[in-house]
Amino acid sequence: MTLRHRGSVIVAGLVGLVLQGCAASASPGYDSVFGDAARGLRSQQLIDPNAGKRNAAAVVKQDGRAAREAHDRYVETYTAPPQTTVINIGIGGGK
Numbered sequence: 001m002t003l004r005h006r007g008s009v010i011v012a013g014l015v016g017l018v019l020q021g022c023a024a025s026a027s028p029g030y031d032s033v034f035g036d037a038a039r040g041l042r043s044q045q046l047i048d049p050n051a052g053k054r055n056a057a058a059v060v061k062q063d064g065r066a067a068r069e070a071h072d073r074y075v076e077t078y079t080a081p082p083q084t085t086v087i088n089i090g091i092g093g094g095k
Contacts (some may be wrong), residue, residue: 044051062070
């Protein structure tokens with residue numbers, strides 16, 4: 001084994017040790033409860049968290065044609081918005 005080859009083996013070994021240190025979690029206590037605050041806030045904002053499970057059969061189904069037409073109407077409102085009526089109340093000097 002040449003000196004140059006030994007040096008590259010040592011460097012590769014050190015790089016491996018450094019990468020193993022990065023892979024280990026420095027905060028296992030925090031990792032086990034990660035996201036609990038967000039899940040808690042979401043559940044506090046729901047009136048009835050089990051409503052979807054309890055009323056799953058009561059969901060009104062929609063066929064593909066009606067869904068496509070509803071989506072097309074939705075997209076049309078952005079490409080050509082419906083005309084709005086402007087109402088002037090007439091505050092100020094009306095000449």
